[in-house]
Amino acid sequence: MPLRRRDNLLTWLVVGPFAIVLAFPFYWMLQTSLKSELDLYNTENNPFGFGEGSPTLDNYRFLFGETQYAHWLLNTVLVGLVVVAITLAVSLPAGYALARLSGRWGQTLGVGLFLVYLVPPTLLFLPLSRVVAEVGLQDRLAALILVYPGFTIPFATWLLMGFFKSIPRELEDAALVDGASRLRTLTRIVFPISLPGILTVVIFTFSLCVNEFIYAIAFITSSDSKVVSTGIYTELIRGDVFFWGALMAATLIPAIPLALLYNTFLDRFIAGFTGGAFR
Amino acid sequence: MPRRRRRDLLEERRFLAPALIAPAVLFVGLLVGAPLILSVYLSLTNATAGSLTGDFVGFDNYASQWSDPNFRTAFKNTIVFTLAANAIVVLGASVLAHFLIREFRGKWLMRFLVLLPWAAPVALSTIGFLWIFDSLFSVVNWTLKELSLVDQFNPPQWLGEPNKALAAITTVHAWRLLPFATVIMIAGLASIPKEVDDAAKVDGVTGLKKLWFVTLPLQLPIATIAVLFGIVFTATDMAVVYILTRGGPFNSTQMLPMWAFQTGIQGGSLGEGAAVALFLLPVLAIVTVLMLLFARRVEVT
Numbered sequence: 001m002p003l004r005r006r007d008n009l010l011t012w013l014v015v016g017p018f019a020i021v022l023a024f025p026f027y028w029m030l031q032t033s034l035k036s037e038l039d040l041y042n043t044e045n046n047p048f049g050f051g052e053g054s055p056t057l058d059n060y061r062f063l064f065g066e067t068q069y070a071h072w073l074l075n076t077v078l079v080g081l082v083v084v085a086i087t088l089a090v091s092l093p094a095g096y097a098l099a100r101l102s103g104r105w106g107q108t109l110g111v112g113l114f115l116v117y118l119v120p121p122t123l124l125f126l127p128l129s130r131v132v133a134e135v136g137l138q139d140r141l142a143a144l145i146l147v148y149p150g151f152t153i154p155f156a157t158w159l160l161m162g163f164f165k166s167i168p169r170e171l172e173d174a175a176l177v178d179g180a181s182r183l184r185t186l187t188r189i190v191f192p193i194s195l196p197g198i199l200t201v202v203i204f205t206f207s208l209c210v211n212e213f214i215y216a217i218a219f220i221t222s223s224d225s226k227v228v229s230t231g232i233y234t235e236l237i238r239g240d241v242f243f244w245g246a247l248m249a250a251t252l253i254p255a256i257p258l259a260l261l262y263n264t265f266l267d268r269f270i271a272g273f274t275g276g277a278f279r
Numbered sequence: 280m281p282r283r284r285r286r287d288l289l290e291e292r293r294f295l296a297p298a299l300i301a302p303a304v305l306f307v308g309l310l311v312g313a314p315l316i317l318s319v320y321l322s323l324t325n326a327t328a329g330s331l332t333g334d335f336v337g338f339d340n341y342a343s344q345w346s347d348p349n350f351r352t353a354f355k356n357t358i359v360f361t362l363a364a365n366a367i368v369v370l371g372a373s374v375l376a377h378f379l380i381r382e383f384r385g386k387w388l389m390r391f392l393v394l395l396p397w398a399a400p401v402a403l404s405t406i407g408f409l410w411i412f413d414s415l416f417s418v419v420n421w422t423l424k425e426l427s428l429v430d431q432f433n434p435p436q437w438l439g440e441p442n443k444a445l446a447a448i449t450t451v452h453a454w455r456l457l458p459f460a461t462v463i464m465i466a467g468l469a470s471i472p473k474e475v476d477d478a479a480k481v482d483g484v485t486g487l488k489k490l491w492f493v494t495l496p497l498q499l500p501i502a503t504i505a506v507l508f509g510i511v512f513t514a515t516d517m518a519v520v521y522i523l524t525r526g527g528p529f530n531s532t533q534m535l536p537m538w539a540f541q542t543g544i545q546g547g548s549l550g551e552g553a554a555v556a557l558f559l560l561p562v563l564a565i566v567t568v569l570m571l572l573f574a575r576r577v578e579v580t
Binding site for chain 1: 295296298299300302303304306307310311314315317318321328371374375378379381383384385387389390391392393394395396397398399400401402403404406407408410411413415416418421454457458462463465466469508511515516517518521522535536539540543544549552553556557559560563566567570571
């Protein structure tokens with residue numbers, strides 16, 4: 001139901017300032033990334049405008065031409081995709097079983113898995129850093145692929161459990177009565193219906209991997225194997241030399257597609273997140 | 280036929296459910312349970328970066344950390360950051376959620392802008408703040424100077440003075456958590472049944488009265504869950520402090536995760552680092568218990 005004119009205005013007056021404050025850093029990244037060195041470091045210039053040599057795409061050219069940024073992006077995507085695949089393979093069956101097949105103890109196990117998600121990498125990175133070194137994965141992307149499922153699986157299982165609970169049981173029962181096996185019912189009926197939910201899980205799991213910082217900085221020091229969350233800070237900031245224009249371009253690029261995806265899948269995320277047990 | 284038999288076994292509920300859940304439990308046990316136990320073990324030894332074992336030293340690591348001034352600062356700051364940031368987040372998110380749940384013109388754009396801090400990788404947006412708070416080219420200082428609110432020649436050093444750096448870090452945490460808390464609260468508001476609204480209308484309860492006596496109490500449980508998440512995320516995050524100040528100036532903005540990293544990874548004292556990180560465990564345990572209690576209450580209602 002659309003609001004009346006007056007309510008519309010009131011909503012804008014409240015939400016508007018929040019949106020400005022929350023989005024300002026990204027506007028600022030964009031503004032900075034389009035400036036020339038000369039303009040950027042001239043304190044006489046109004047920073048909100050453009051001065052000598054601006055706007056320019058030089059910073060973007062530098063970022064992709066002279067640094068390993070594209071390589072780190074690729075690493076990030078690679079780690080993200082492999083971890084998402086592992087996570088789905090493990091969480092799809094678990095989420096379904098927790099939603100459907102098991103009784104009381106299943107409920108308890110579900111909440112337990114969810115609480116595991118709250119055990120932060122901060123508590124685990126020290127012992128894991130030794131384990132990673134011990135098995136010879138130091139400085140390799142495989143180290144991240146190995147440990148990331150530790151937080152993605154509880155998270156994804158929880159979300160999937162919420163989605164599966166919302167599928168009417170009768171649908172499956174009908175297939176079972178028709179003589180289809182449980183597993184066949186799963187792959188032919190349950191998973192296809194849950195596709196939007198599964199897609200939501202893929203996106204949020206992927207973004208958890210892109211976000212991760214502690215493991216990435218503790219396990220990987222060679223610039224070849226870095227991911228964006230650590231590479232930009234550790235490699236593009238050298239001593240007192242800052243390439244602010246390029247830095248801001250580098251931080252802005254991953255944010256935009258992620259935010260678009262979040263916005264598109266937000267309602268489904270809410271449904272899965274709260275559908276698990278909190279209602 | 281063995282193949283046939285295996286399928287029959289899978290049809291059986293007794294075997295199917297555990298078979299489907301087992302891999303998840305196994306992963307979580309190996310990647311979270313085992314390291315957690317290993318962490319507790321390490322914290323009781325004098326293990327260093329080169330090995331996974333050390334001599335058993337009892338609670339020496341905990342005791343020596345407890346008397347270390349840097350640890351004390353880190354401990355205090357962790358509590359201060361967490362409480363301050365989450366107080367701001369709760370206030371902001373409950374207002375924002377109330378309006379963002381409405382259907383208004385331009386909602387898609389507004390929601391996109393509001394979600395940005397949550398969607399962007401935190402380590403990257405913090406670099407954005409590093410630039411915003413820069414000592415020479417800070418846009419905050421430029422604006423304040425234009426408005427003649429600060430000394431032209433001696434502007435505030437947001438990341439160079441202890442109290443201002445603490446405020447800057449708190450701001451970044453609150454900024455980043457606000458969208459997530461808002462989303463959770465929108466979910467809470469959306470789950471209030473339509474009948475409640477109707478009942479309130481019939482009883483003539485409207486406006487602020489309705490907000491106070493009807494909406495807020497119903498929103499409380501899920502709001503608490505948003506806060507508990509917020510506490511865990513702030514107290515255990517290292518990226519923000521690592522990038523903004525590295526715990527400086529003079530360790531004044533030190534935080535437990537950062538101190539654990541510096542002690543355990545950079546300093547090579549694995550045992551002591553593990554002990555530092557484990558000081559977070561009681562906090563997490565309390566949060567977990569509260570969360571379980573609330574989850575149960577929400578389920579009942």
